[in-house]
Amino acid sequence: MVKIIAGGRKNSGWCAEACAEYEKRLRKPYNIEWQFIEEEKLVAYLRRWPFDAAREVVICCDERGQNISSGEYSQRLEKAFASGKDVVILVGGAYGFDDFVRKRADFVWGFSRLVFPHLMARLIVVEQIYRASQIAIGGPYHHE
Numbered sequence: 001m002v003k004i005i006a007g008g009r010k011n012s013g014w015c016a017e018a019c020a021e022y023e024k025r026l027r028k029p030y031n032i033e034w035q036f037i038e039e040e041k042l043v044a045y046l047r048r049w050p051f052d053a054a055r056e057v058v059i060c061c062d063e064r065g066q067n068i069s070s071g072e073y074s075q076r077l078e079k080a081f082a083s084g085k086d087v088v089i090l091v092g093g094a095y096g097f098d099d100f101v102r103k104r105a106d107f108v109w110g111f112s113r114l115v116f117p118h119l120m121a122r123l124i125v126v127e128q129i130y131r132a133s134q135i136a137i138g139g140p141y142h143h144e
Contacts, residue, residue: 001028001086002077002129005035006122007042007093015119022130029081030133032126039093046090046101058105060090061121062097065110070142074132076107089125093118 011019011034023032037045051058057080068076080087090097090105102108111124134141 001031001033003033003035003086003088004091004122004125005037005042005046005088006091006118007037007039008118010034010036011119011122015123018123019126022126025130026133029086030077030129032129039095042093043098043101046097046104051088051104053106055085056088057085057107058088058090060097060102060105060108061092061111061125062102062108063110063113063115064102065108067110067112070128070131071135071144073109073128074135077129077132078136091118091121091125 010016026032057076059076077087090101111121116124131142133139
């Protein structure tokens with residue numbers, strides 16, 4: 001399972017519609033569970049949140065993170081699932097994350113050197129999860 005912890009309100013409008021389009025195509029272990037935390041409380045929540053390294057792989061989305069290919073991302077997810085772990089993806093709000101949160105993550109993922117609005121980042125995360133699932137099964141969605 002993939003759990004996405006996101007800062008801000010629940011997806012609505014165009015973001016909810018676009019995310020739902022990818023989510024309906026996903027199957028275990030790529031199924032998504034969302035958790036939304038008020039932006040002002042997100043970092044404090046994550047500081048108290050008990051990361052469970054035995055059960056979870058935590059990916060923090062941050063502009064300072066490492067840029068990887070979709071294939072490499074798929075491999076990371078597959079490795080986590082093969083070891084029996086869930087994947088937790090952190091998507092910040094407008095102010096992102098502090099060093100404490102980034103250091104606790106197993107991987108800090110930067111989509112590019114550009115900065116994206118947090119709703120767009122949510123959509124990118126969901127699309128890349130779908131793409132990773134297709135890469136893993138050799139589906140037609142991803143083209144090299």
